[in-house]
Amino acid sequence: MFSLSIYTDWYMLFFVDFISQISFDLLVILLFLWLEEIDVDKLDTGSYREVIDHFFQEYKINRYTRKEILRTEPYNCWGYVATDLFSARRLITGEDSVYRTFSVRYLTFYASEMLRSIAQSEGEKHHCHGFTIARALKFIRDKGVPEEDPIDAEQDFDCVTDRPEENPPNMYQLGEDVEIRESDKLQDLYDMILYQPVGANLHCFEPEISNIGSEMYVGATSNESVYSGLHTVEIVAIRRVNGKLVAIVKNSHGVGKGKDGYIMVSLTRMVIGMGQGNELYSASLLLTNFSCPVIPRPREAETGRENKKKKTCSYSKNAPLVKTTPEWDIRQQLMLPEWMINIPDNLSRNWFVLARPAGKRCFVVSSDGTTVSRVRDGSILHRFPSALPGGSRKKGTSGPSQSYTILDCIFHEEVVYYCLMQPDQTYYVIDMICWRGYSLYEWTAEFRFFWVQSKLAEIGACDPPSFYHKFRFSTVPFHNCDQSGLHSAYTGSLPYVKDGLLFYNKQAHYHTGNTPLVLIWKDDKCSQCVMDTDYDGKVPKQHVIVLELEDDGKLVTSDDPPVALSCLNEEESSGLPSGSRVRVAAVDGGLSLVDGRLEKANLQYISVSNRAFADSYSKIMFQHKARNSPLKIEDLAATISHENQQEDKSP
CATH class of the missing domain: 3.30.470.30 (DNA ligase/mRNA capping enzyme)
Structure with missing residues (x-):
């Protein structure tokens, strides 16, 4: 039994595995019954590095976030995230065609004027003033924010005393009817992250957060860990790695932290606060207070998908998603x-x-x-x-x-x-x-x-x-x-x-x-129909294929684009409309393969087929191999074993 306690001025913190949809009282009981030590050395950090590296290459996450630079002083985190969310919303909704960066400096001084003044009177040079993303977004909605000064984009600034011009020209605002959404529920985060980045607060522990690289951040890892407070970050994606749910988040501390300014945070760890009188505070994920300006759910015309009509999910009574014709x-x-x-x-x-x-x-x-x-x-x-x-x-x-x-x-x-x-x-x-x-x-x-x-x-x-x-x-x-x-x-x-x-x-x-x-x-141990059967339910001696008849008499597969394998003569195609499915048999050598690919097909017309669809090229090839040299389950297992051996040998 392990009791992880990190003392600060007024409470200690515990970590537990996340258990969804249970009462807080039960969570507290389970906490003391099943809490186990976190062994960082056993974490599969290599897998997390690969995931975040792949995410950078595949998804180009800078599309909806500003470019990171190497900073000696951090931005005001809530201002940084709020302006990023505003920029992303304008790009996603089509208000901007390129990413437009807005002024964190302006937001810092004028959205939280009273709190900033208090920080200044106390001699602070950098202070987050205890402000929230939602309040910053509401300020942008009500008052507006200018574009970022190019100088601020390239160098640090004093976020307590270095005041920018008040009410500059060309202010940008959220629409007055834009809803600012806030929630601590993981399910609401899933809904928000579908279409946009999401702001959040991160529970930070030292030295873990300062030393974070490409590995997953799990909070405190020893009795020497110290709770340093909340830090505002921007969630850009959720991934499941080795069965664990993680969030990829953008920091506001520049490219020197994490992987080029991004870190991976566990979504399966929770923190519970305990006061000096042993009163328990609400359990919280490492990431909490999810916030974003609500984006209208994309319709085909709004998201630029005119050329992807097959993928649209828009629905209305007058234009049903699924056609009703049989x-x-x-x-x-x-x-x-x-x-x-x-x-x-x-x-x-x-x-x-x-x-x-x-x-x-x-x-x-x-x-x-x-x-x-x-x-x-x-x-x-x-x-x-x-x-x-x-x-x-x-x-x-x-x-x-x-x-x-x-x-x-x-x-x-x-x-x-x-x-x-x-x-x-x-x-x-x-x-x-x-x-x-x-x-x-x-x-x-x-x-x-x-x-x-x-x-x-x-x-x-x-x-x-x-x-x-x-x-x-x-x-x-x-x-x-x-x-x-x-x-x-x-x-x-x-x-x-x-x-x-x-x-x-x-x-x-x-x-x-x-x-x-x-x-x-398929094979005959995990399927009752590895190969097509005839009308009597028996596998024919010859390989029977179903193809579709085109206008020019060619017989093609169901692929897009279709693969032509044969053709019918005038007598065979007489009376058959284009689009008819016909049955043909591979005879006299049937299908000839060269280097595993179909080189020639000798097919003989049998009859019209009542099948609704023609065979695909891959199905024809699979059934041909199943008759001659099938791909066995042992082959799949051997491939996996070989891949594991190669990974073990790699440095």
Whole structure:
């Protein structure tokens, strides 16, 4: 048992693992029962360095934040963050086409005039005056702020005595109707960070905060740690690393702190204050007091996505998100996995694996008090009430018309129970596209999977069916694709019938259509249908392929762009309209491969197919390899083992 106590003038602090949705009294009990020592040496700091390095390269986080410089004196932190949030909002909403930097110096002197004067009378040279982000943003909304003086951008200034010009020309303001949002709840932070950076206060401990580099900041790490107070920072992203939730935050102390001015902060640690009379103060995360100017939820016209209509999540009664005509092709909205022909690089590090449920792939959309599921050809599978946001007429569930949700699901109808098929009637959620009107298309699979797991449980969507919740929803367990995760997905016991394994690249956005960042793999031990069967349910001796007929007689795959594999002569194509699906068989050598790629296909026309979709190129190649030299589970495990050995050898 370890009791971490850091004494300051009036209280001591304790750290505990974050336990969500429990009472404070229970949290205090658990604190004293289960508090364990934090061993910094055991932290996997290498993983955190890689994440923050990748984040810099991939997401260019300076887009919505000002350029950091090397400073000898820190900016006034709340003024720095408030002006950054204002700049980001103008850029995101389209008011500015480039990042415009606003004056921290002006805000410091005129937003908190009385507190600054007190600091000056006490001889302070740098002082944060105890001001808040929200009050600074309200000052910008009501009074305005000028652009930053280029001199201030390049050198330090005295934030107590070095007064700038009052009421200069060209002041910029937030709109008078702009809401300034504040919250201490982690769930509200998730909502805010979807579209913009978020300000917050950070509990700081010395020497940890001064010595922070690319490793994760977890607060105090020893009895020698000293609490130094709150510091205002700017949260630019949330990531999950090794199962731990972390925030990437921008400091106001220049590029000399953290990784070029950014640090990674744990979101799974809390601090509890205890007064001299042993009274307990409210538990708090290391990051608290989340604040931002509310940005209108982006619509297609407002966010510059005119060329991305497939990805829009705007909704209204007059322009429904999902077309209601049965012939609508939902393939244009679904993310479709390619079949695993070759094992991708960095499988163990960059990919998740999950066991795919057998059943009907569908979109589930909840809005205006009802829930509708549609299968791939656009026809309605079910129309029903649900616990999803806007999914039923139950009070507190339907919400406003904008409160809609879109889930990527597989409807699982039956499950084996005591060797008998029993009805299951469960929607297994494999991905989330929109939540309460917030688009998740541009978020990584890593974030979307975490969001699915947390949100469905919160609203009771995983509860048994009831009058206002006709079908049960359930999440699909996902694993890091290491040896343990692959074994769990392949052999683990699950409440549904498996139909292969799905592999998701952790950084994959929700890309409509076929994507190589999501892969499907099958064998006869984890799927009942590795290869297509004939009308009698048997696997034909010849490799039968379904292709689509084009105007010029070419037979093509379902890829975008399509791959032409053969063509029909005039007699064979007579009477067949363009877009027809036809069955062909690989004969006399079938598919010829060179260096693993299709060189030539000898295909013979069989008949018209009643299948709704043609085969993709990767599916054709996967089934060809399954007949000749299949990719086995042992091959996947061997690749992971080899990658681990290579990592162990690297310095």
